[in-house]
Amino acid sequence: MHKLSQTGGCDIGTRPIDLHLAAFKKLGVNISEDSGFITCKCDKIIGTNIDLDFPSVGATENIILASVYADGITKISNAAMEPEIVDLAKFLNKMGAKIEGAGTNIIKITGVEKLNDVSYSIMPDRIEAGTLLCAVAITGGKVKLNKVIPEHINQILNKLEQTGCEVKIENKCVCLKAPKKIKAVDIKTMPYPGFPTDMQSVFASILTIAKGNSVIVENIFENRYKYVSELKRMGAKITVEGRIAVIKGCKKLSGATVESTDLRGGAALVVAGLVAKGTTTVNKIGYILRGYEGLDKKLNKLGAKITIKEEKE
Structure with missing residues (x-):
């Protein structure tokens, strides 16, 4: 079980996390919200198909990270295509993850049992x-x-x-x-x-x-x-x-x-x-x-x- 507060960051408009929460629920996470806090419970992430209403960078990254250890395959449709998504996938794949399609609007993640330690140079900003x-x-x-x-x-x-x-x-x-x-x-x-x-x-x-x-x-x-x-x-x-x-x-x-x-x-x-x-x-x-x-x-x-x-x- 994990409990975290609502999101912050720069005040540049509404930054809803509904895409994140909806995706986690599809992956098998039980989510409850109370008094500004979000509680997440899950025994095991289960691979599934997720169609994003908007190609959110943060949501795409979160789904990838959550799906790396999932049982089965997770497919993200309308995924963000930013270079940062590609860089994250390269990093995780070097660790032993199985991620395909990063940089396109469809990404497939096949769950693995473990990741390995690696050295990695991130992309320029x-x-x-x-x-x-x-x-x-x-x-x-x-x-x-x-x-x-x-x-x-x-x-x-x-x-x-x-x-x-x-x-x-x-x-x-x-x-x-x-x-x-x-x-x-x-x-x-x-x-x-x-x-x-x-x-x-x-x-x-x-x-x-x-x-x-x-x-x-x-x-x-x-x-x-x-x-x-x-x-x-x-x-x-x-x-x-x-x-x-x-x-x-x-x-x-x-x-x-x-x-x-x-x-x-x-x-x-x-x-x-x-x-x-x-x-x-x-x-x-x-x-x-x-x-x-x-x-x-x-x-x-x-x-x-x-x-x-x-x-x-």
Whole structure:
């Protein structure tokens, strides 16, 4: 028996775990909810067919993990196809799991009795790569980014090219040269291989100084525009209605004291601060630090001037 509290994480909209719970129930888990806690009981996971209503990354990962030791075969239909799913499957297969179809919308897991200890190198963080490329683009710079898997960030690279950036791919490196003036582009977030929702806010920062108007449609989370009010403090011209944000490019941003509202929104403020006139102070950076390792050091290596100070309670 296991008892756990309800989920947390960044406040970017409702993040229901109904897909997870429904899948676990189909796998033979008895689930009860009471006073904000979830209790799970199960003697043995039983393989089954699971059709996801939405290709959730977290639900797909959870089903895979739960099914590795299952009796029989588990088939996931409408599975998430993100590179992280493929990487998880490669890792588990190296340990002795039997997972087929990762990276497609149908995944089959044949239960095994045990897994073995292994050494494994995880894939590069595609969202960190996209964030660094956006930081260079907004400041009019150029960079050669090493240890990248270009095909994982195709949609990001395509949009950067549409803004006027020159992009060249060399093996596992991406070279980017920013234009003198960013061009406006439209973005619609979608499950992979579409444009990632985790890059929406960071890309919005670039578009605040673009020539022309840009439209962003957020199709994954309904509350992922909290960062907008903070960008407005810096002079950005953005209007939001429901899932749609319209960004009117301005000539410049100005430094201001702003506040992180979530992981990617916080990164967007840092990126905007790089090009803003004057000093920008970003508070509540705990969100950012849990999702980016040494972001200040990497950006400073590119010419930024960032210092991190301990936040007062």
